[in-house]
Amino acid sequence: xxxxxxxxxxxxxxxxxxxxxxxxxxxxxxxxxxxxxxxxxxxxxxxxxxxxxxxxxxxxxxxxxxxxxxxxxxxxxxxxxxxxxxxxxxxxxxxxxxxxxxxxxxxxxxxxxxxxxxxxxxxxxxxxx
Numbered sequence: 152x153x154x155x156x157x158x159x160x161x162x163x164x165x166x167x168x169x170x171x172x173x174x175x176x177x178x179x180x181x182x183x184x185x186x187x188x189x190x191x192x193x194x195x196x197x198x199x200x201x202x203x204x205x206x207x208x209x210x211x212x213x214x215x216x217x218x219x220x221x222x223x224x225x226x227x228x229x230x231x232x233x234x235x236x237x238x239x240x241x242x243x244x245x246x247x248x249x250x251x252x253x254x255x256x257x258x259x260x261x262x263x264x265x266x267x268x269x270x271x272x273x274x275x276x277x278x279x280x
Contacts, residue, residue, distance in 0.1 A: 170274050174267075175217050182212040182263065193255040195240035195248060207232045208256060215264035222264035229256050 186208035194204040211229060214220040233253045237244055 167271075167275060170278065171271055174270055174274060178216050178267075179213075182216055183209050185259070186212055189255060189259055193252045195236060195252065197240055200236050200240050203232070203236055204252070204256070208260070211256075211260045212263050215260060216267050219267065222261065225260060225264070226257055229253075229260055 186205055189208055190201050190205035194201040207229065211225045215222050215225050230253065233249065233256060234244075237249045237252065241248070
């Protein structure tokens with residue numbers, strides 16, 4: 152590689168990193184708000200479930216959306232949490248509430264985890280023009 156090509160490559164990488172930091176800052180505000188709204192909607196009918204769902208969703212969103220940890224590990228954490236929450240909320244398993252909470256949490260954590268690279272690309276393209 153020519154020194155000029157290397158300089159251009161490093162400039163593009165630096166610009167990409169700046170865009171990723173911008174997206175990180177925005178997501179640090181948006182994701183906890185989204186976690187709160189989802190926890191109010193899909194948690195079981197007690198305050199412990201609402202608080203636990205908020206904490207788990209916030210951590211999962213941060214892990215897959217900002218830190219970019221492995222999505223499948225966090226989906227497994229969500230499944231384990233939902234089963235435990237459902238069991239302790241209803242002294243057993245309530246299949247309809249379990250399905251609702253599990254599907255909602257899995258879908259939104261999946262959207263954040265899968266959508267993050269697309270958000271980065273979209274921002275790079277929109278600022279590149």
